[in-house]
Amino acid sequence: MAVSYMDFTSPNVQYFYDLKNNRTFTKDGNNFINALGIQQMNTLGNVSLLDIYLSKANVVEPHIHQNASELVYCIRGAAVVSILNPFTKTVLNYNITPGQVANVPQGWFHWEIATEDDTHLLAIFDAPVPEFIAVSDFLRLAPRNMLAHTYCLDQAMVTQALAPIKSTTTIGPSADCPNQARPDSYPPQAEQHPQASYPGYVARQSPYPGIGNGYNRQG
Incomplete structure (x- = not known):
């Protein structure tokens, strides 16, 4: 609900906003994010949203929201919402289509991948x-x-593999990434993790081509 100390008689009270006026990230004309928070609409209170547009095989990169849980609703197209459960050490994958939602608890790693063009989340x-x-x-x-x-890796290989990541990725891969998968080759199939130590633990093949085996890109 809106904050209790708000003066609803003030001429500055905001009840309407056009999300197109607050583009928070742009990869290209088909992959971008608009945002709405209390800076844009001061009557929102403790709620905010991101308006996400993706083309097939584009990924909202793995991330966490340390102060909020997230409900992902599919308006158009289709996407896989992936969540890393920190208690079961399991990656949960949810295919969502228009009218369906997936919930991400506060502070959990997650990412979203479009499986169709013109996906709107x-x-x-x-x-x-x-x-x-x-x-x-x-x-x-x-x-x-x-x-x-820490991870018993070759430092030169780590340095080489990660060198192209120059900035926050947000939506990947970059248009000039030489290692990105063809859109028609996505999504990958699930595979059993060879080091699984939890009963029933299943890891999913990374939606980023080559993650974990030398994939590198520039954000």
């Missing part, structure tokens, strides 16, 4: 401004020697 949050931590920021900013040491 609405992400609704229970916070006036959803905070956003992108995996691409960790990958580009974490010290390479720390990553190599």
